[in-house]
Amino acid sequence: MGKILAIRFARLAGTLFAVTLLTFLMTSLLPGDPATAVLGQEGIQNAELLEEVREDLGLNDPLPVRYVRWLGNAAQGDLGESYINRGQSVSQTIRDRLPVTAQIAGMAIAIAVALAIPIGIVGAYRQGRWQDTASSAGVQVALSVPNFIIGIFLIWLFAVQLRWLPASNWNRISDKGLWANFQTAILPATALALTQMAIFSRLVRSDMIATLQENYILSARAKGLKDIYILFRHALRPSSLSLATIIGINFGALLGGTVVIETLFAIPGLGFRLINAINQRDILVIQGITVFVAVVYVVINTVVDLFYTVLDPRIRRS
């Protein structure tokens, strides 16, 4: 076990090094002077400002020195500040916006799991019959529809036609309370959830089919236990190991994957800020959000991987 841990952490360190280096190089490999790239069109005329940026970014030093310094600052939570929106610290931006994105992603995963488990179980239990065929076809379609298209039709149905929910905007829990927050969060979360639901339910179905062929299921059946009891109490838990893994990985991916949905619903999360930054060519904000999301993603993947190894002794031994 100790050896496995050591290998995993070495790999984690290597990946983090490569990921941070690549993101750091974003500003340095741009054609031309990084200072002008960071400042954008207006800043270039201002020689004083240009000199200030050079000073702040330490552009007079060699590249390796700059990388180590940038990494050191980033590790202490200092990702620099935006020169397009003066005085806005990148890490403060991330702190403000991460909870919003995490809430949407978390809700999406929760909805997806709640739908996927029954769908997957039905597919496995009725394998090859019409229930399975119908749910597989539904899953196939859900996988083919991009989330922004689902989002638009949710808006059309629930905001425009039925007028039950707001079409966009975001109510913070601290300002408007839990219910108002829920009203603005449910549509974007559902739009994100459908694709996840499709991925999860396929997994539950195939794992469940394998589990249902085990001898202990046969013995449970022989004891005369009800099917529904066997499915949920005996078969679901051993089948949900890989589901737990993919939930972890996809939650990490969703932190970056909410970009389109946040833009569609005008939700002030990380992704929406990233798109604004790209449109303003606010390089340091793009860099900061990219490196943050990538590092979180890599760390989540490693943790999930370890978790999986600990839970399943078969993998540990091999």
Next chain:
Amino acid sequence: MTDFQADSVDVVATGAVLPESTTMVVVGSSTAQPGDGTPPTREPVRQVFASMPLLVKFSTIWLILIVGGAIYGKVDQTIFNDALPLQDPNFQTNNFDPRTGEFGTGEAIEGPSASHWLGTDAIARDTFARTVHGGWVSLTVAVVAAGFGIIVGGFLGSLVGFVRGRTEILIMAGIDVILAFPALILLLAMVSIFRVRSLLVISLVIGFLSIPAYTRVARANSLAISNREFVLAARAIGTKPSKILRREIIPNVLPTVLSYAMVAGAFVIVVEGSLSFLGLSVQLPTATWGNMINQARRDIELNILQVLVPSLALVFTVLSLNQVGDFFRKRSAFRASAL
């Protein structure tokens, strides 16, 4: 369809831009004939089409229509200056038309009519023409990405699966770093670097990010094939490794990689659609399905049709590619098992 069950081992292939779980490794059954590396006989196109299930047939027809429409639109625009019978996708039909010297009679956000089959958009452009033209961007990006994936990813994967050792560790480490980023974030970061977002730039970026997934698919297949008897036989008679790679490994990895390209293409079209929707793909006024959806969603209270048309075009294309890709994947699995 045949009832032949191909032995296949499934390995999860993850991609930087490409789908998270596509089962793509094909390992042959024990019916192998040593030394038999000859390519399977070609079937006529008509016979292949006839062997398709109904849904796959419809999907194929849809794809042909979309590809044909996109090419027709491009030819019409670049060679004939929009003189062929399809309206100019960027002409605002309520505006002055320099060709006729008159003002157009169109209106913004019209319903379907004889002159505008699928109505008009917010600035009175013909939606049918824009949808037909919109396929061009999606298809170009998908084809370029597939080209990069097959040529670079397919070659790298075949190579490292065959030679193993340090080359494999080094190349796969590079691949893993690209895969360590969340796909969309890396794509956005790369796109944001470019000031001019031409079709070429977008295609190249998405193409580059497609390489890792193809490399993994090709490597997994190459690993399996490298252990087969005919490769051993080739080694035993002293064939040069480069020739084994060229003559034995690559031809046998290729069918799987090619059939993966369709499924990957479906994903690439969704990615390009998302990028267009965010306004970060090819610049306006070029019609893409994604930017049509983005523009039309602002008037969703007036007219849902303008969102529906490009959405359906996108979804049908993605679904069709998945269906046809799946069909060919099963066929190539069947073929490989007969090796």
